[in-house]
Amino acid sequence: MRYLLRRVQRLAIVLAAVTLVTFLLVNVLPGDVAYEMAGINSSEEEVQEIREDLGLNRPVLVRYWDWVTGVFTGDWGQSFVNKEDVWETIVHRFPVSFELMLLAQLMALAMAVPAGMICAFRPDSTADKIIGGIAFASVSMPSFMSGILLIYFFSLNLGWLPATGYEPLSEGLWANLKPMLLPALSLALVEWTILMRTLRAEMISVLQEDYISLARAKGMSNFRILLGHALRPSSFTMLTILGLQVARLLGGTVIIEQIFGIPGIGRLLIHAVFTRDYIVIQGCVTFFALVFVAANFLVDVAYAWLDPRVRNERLSHG
Incomplete structure (x- = not known):
């Protein structure tokens, strides 16, 4: 049992690190989902409105905390594109x-x-x-x-x-x-x-x-x-x-x-x-x-x- 508990602790640390690195890397990728959703002919105001609706204008760490707490509670969020449960x-x-x-x-x-x-x-x-x-x-x-x-x-x-x-x-x-x-x-x-x-x-x-x-x-x-x-x-x-x-x-x-x-x-x-x-x-x-x-x-x-x-x-x- 001690052996299993130590393995579980180490794996939990690995998962926490992976979620953080993944979130940070995804947020530095080129492109913006708001522009993708708004379309080519959209105005800047429309893009900003979409960003606010999706919460993309909030600080990265705040969005990460909301997302990771949701992951550990079973709420993985919804797709920005088709609104399906992830x-x-x-x-x-x-x-x-x-x-x-x-x-x-x-x-x-x-x-x-x-x-x-x-x-x-x-x-x-x-x-x-x-x-x-x-x-x-x-x-x-x-x-x-x-x-x-x-x-x-x-x-x-x-x-x-x-x-x-x-x-x-x-x-x-x-x-x-x-x-x-x-x-x-x-x-x-x-x-x-x-x-x-x-x-x-x-x-x-x-x-x-x-x-x-x-x-x-x-x-x-x-x-x-x-x-x-x-x-x-x-x-x-x-x-x-x-x-x-x-x-x-x-x-x-x-x-x-x-x-x-x-x-x-x-x-x-x-x-x-x-x-x-x-x-x-x-x-x-x-x-x-x-x-x-x-x-x-x-x-x-x-x-x-x-x-x-x-x-x-x-x-x-x-």
Whole structure:
């Protein structure tokens, strides 16, 4: 319980810092939402009236205090452009972004774990070099470029999968998954490399342990040794990286959702930036920070649960 309370305190500080920095950065962006709402042919008096109605003429710190107290009490404000409730809009779009991130992470793990085990079992072999070369080429290409290439091959040339669009789960499982496969794969092609290289390095070290030699002496198969004895102790660092990858996936979804026409939070954020809708921008970034902090908190808890030495060491150091 002490360990969890200390983690919660640190995460609360991170969230407070993120909200402050986000608010200050958004307020120094070029452009003015009042001009966007008033239109090109509006007079200066009309613009000033809109600014007063929106409260944009008040000091920055006063507006920040009103906004952050609203965030912590459940009132995330309303969009300047369409007057929609920001929290309800984000909650409505979050399942779409979450599904994309989840599929991407599952694809990355499905590629990284077998590849990492193969490379660790025979380091510097031909298979290790081939997989390493593929991983290097994969991580060198940004996700938006991978997305464009995947659209070209699988949508335009082969016609197997749609290039854009989204179908809710209520339309059927395959109807829902079909337009999500290419965008998820675009993100996974970048993320799997880091997981694979981390697992490879950890497993090479674990395979040198005495209990692995004992398992081999007992006649256990290589598959059973790798999967049953070496995978779990080799996964601790990879588990930590999974938490850190949440930030990369959140950033990747902003571009990928725009390319593939997916109605998630990333696309909402892009639209808010174009329309200078500051309240929506602040809400999206704060929500991203909340998801990232929550994911890393869960990873921390899981890491300490899997390896009690970590929990005891952190408690002893305060």
